[in-house]
Amino acid sequence: MTGFIMNIIRTCFICISIWLTGFCCAQEKFRPVWEKAEWIGYTHDVRDARLAERAFLTQSMKKSENKRTSVSPLLRKSFDVEKPIRSAQVMVCGLGLHELYVNGQKVGDRVLEPAPTSYDKRSFYNVYDVKSLLEPGRNAMGLMLGNGFYGQGFAFTYGLFYGKPRAKLLLTIQYVDGSKSIISSDASWRAAQGPIVFDNIYAGETYDARLEIPGWSNPSFDASSWKPVELMDAPTANLVDQRLEPMRKKREVKPIAILPAENGEWIIDMGENMTGWLQLRTDAPKGTKIQMRFAELLMPNGKAIDTASTGVHATGCEQVDIYICKGGGETWEPRFTYHGFRYVQIKGLPKKPELADFSGWFVRSDLARAGDFECSDPMLNTFYDVSLRTIEGNVQGLLSDCPHRERCAWLGDMHAAAEVISMNYDAHRLWRKHIADFRTVLGVAGPVPRHYPEDDSAPRDPRAPANIACGKRLCGQARPDWGMAMVLVPWVNWLYYGDQETAENAWPMMCDYMDYLSEHEVRDYLIKEGYAYGDWCPPGGNKKMDAKPQLTASALYYRSAKAMEQMAKLLGKKEEQQEYGTLAASIKRAFNEKFFNREMADYGSQTATAMALNLGLVPDGKEVLVAAGLSRLIMEKDNGHYTTGIMGHRHLYTALNDYGFGETSAKLWSNTDYPSLAFLTEKHGLTTWPEVPMDWPEGQRYQRNSFNHPMHSAFAVSFHESLGGIRPDPDSPGFERFVLKPCFLPGL
DSSP states (O other): OOOHHHHHHHHHHHHHHHHHHHHHHHHHHHHHHHHOOOHHHOOOOOOHHHHHHHEEOTOOOOOOOOEEOOEEEEEEEEEEEEEEEEEEEEEEEESSSEEEEEEEEOOOOSBBOOOOOOOTOOOEEEEEEOGOOSSSSEEEEEEEEEEETTTTOOOGGGGGGGSSEEEEEEEEEETSSSSSEEEEEEETTTEEEEEEEETTTEEEEEGGGGOTTTTTTTTTOTTSEEOOEEOOOOOOOOOEOSOOOOOOEEEEEEOOOEEEEEGGGGEEEEEEEEEEEEEEEEOOOOOOOEEEEESSSTTTTTTSSSSSSGTTHHHHSSSSEEEEEEESEEOOOOOSSSSEEEEEEOOOOOSOGGGGGGEEEEEEOOBBBBBOOOOHHHHHHHHHHHHHHHHHHSSSSSSSSOOOTTOEEEHHHHHHHHHHHHHBOOOHHHHHHHHHHHHHTTTTTTOOOGGGTTTTOOOOOOOOOSBBSSSSOOOOOHHHHHHHHHHHHHHHHHHHHHHHHHHHHHHHHHHHHHHHHHHHHTTTTTTOSSSSSOOOOOOGGGGSSOOOOHHHHHHHHHHHHHHHHHHHHHHTTHHHHHHHHHHHHHHHHHHHHOOTTTTTBBBBHHHHHHHHTTTTTTTTOOHHHHHHHHHIIIIIISSTTOOEEEEEEEEHHHHHHHHOOOOHHHHHHHOSSSHHHHHHIIIIIOOSSOOOOOOOOOOOOOOOOOOOOGGGGGHHHHIIIISSSSEEEEBBBTSEEEEEEOOOOOTT
């Protein structure tokens, strides 16, 4: 039987090898044609400054200044289809963002393409099947270009700017008779300024419908008055097929109320904190300027929105869309921006609006759902729904920290939430994307001196990533507890999806980072004091952290060593398996020598004790005793309330439930006073998790922290792994085999 199976495996391997050889040959045959396509754009700026410019003011500035974005042009090309078509595909790299049109129709239902990358290191191209849109005879293609993150030099600082919008395109038509036609981007394309007169991924979009050019992408359109395109420099030589779920308008959100605001304006309440945009329907007269400002919160008097939580102090701008009417009934939504918001304050409407005039569109990467949870306790169901809404509001081609202020893929947030995301979504392409992103930020950011108290002149290290996975806003070299995403994200990707190939490819990078840690950030098998961020954003803020950052970072260092040991085992790397196993044992021994309180049978805090329990750091045979110590800390020291941040909270409930203290979990989940989850959802009506759970004084403004941070959804993995009891088996990644270990809470 073994020989029979080996023959099947061998045959499959040969077939796959033949297919890959053919595929690679086809790609190589195609590559020279793609490379001959030229980068084109259009920078001639004739925009009205009153619409193309906006005020910019950060907390460090004494007065505002006007700034504008780069031109967002229309590009077009006519061509002939000579014979019956077998297939037709368009490859487009349109930066920062693009929409493709063929014969007057937008191609597909994707939005905000392509996904963000470090554009100078690699940029994505997108592939579209356009056979059904082509016709015999004359045809035309059109591209709308937007700035996206590539042309983002408006918010924060101009230093984040990569370049002005540009595109590279190739249409390949295969005819039934075996011949083919190639239409590529070159100097023969024509260009014009379109109706988008301002677009910025943070600040919003201004659209002047009076400048629309009807039929601009139709084959019959007369483009003789258009200008020739400009040939542009290539942003990178590394163009990569995106192979990531596209962004889409996933669901319509109907507003629940229209509230009167100050100065005759109106506030639209969408009923939930969401990510996306507002679609407007209006019959206002030509030239009417309708302004839409977006926020998560209202001012205490309810008569104005409060934009502070969206990060205006840092970005220098509010989230604002402006629409200039062309007259008559019209419907509009933005193309090249998105917002994080619940409320929209609208100025310029000539009459009181109706709910039917608006639709919200929740926009995110189209990750398929892979898990669900429902139980008899409505409050737990709410916690689960809030957790997933928070995640979905931050998956826009990357896993962002928040959908308004930063929109950055912070590494610590990523590995904290990786398991709950993987339990609920098919996210392996997202993790693959981010693992590739990690490579683009190795050695590019220097250590922030205050993060390294022992050596404030530490050089950049080519093995160490930045704090943020891609782009130019990198916020320095990653602290170790954030940088360990380099190990933990590939591990989670393999553990939940069986993606061994990605782990194998990332293995040298992971080993390098573990070596870097041992050489520079570790002493006596523990992360050095003062070198870590710690258990970020507990109730009350970082000053309320209940565990030393050294402890939580060292616990993650142990988890990384165990992950490396397990991966080495599965990859057949016996020497590395032994090396990382020995390292893990040494970390565990040092961890307990320094942090374990044997008299109290705990580690001094909820965070420390929960992480020690759930990550396997507790001395063998002491687990139930330590779990009792964790329950005692909660019920006696902390009066039955949780005190954990993003790292500790992820492990808290599973650690309790695994060792028979589910009633303590039930107590934490049933609390409605501060600090508790229900305090956020029941008392304050939040529909996403805030960056910092605070005891907000009634009748006063909320603090300016974000109210949509997916790192706080990490704990919700316990609904699957603990209440449901479904857990991956490290020896059989991808749920080839899995563990069932449910916790049955009384009455649930």
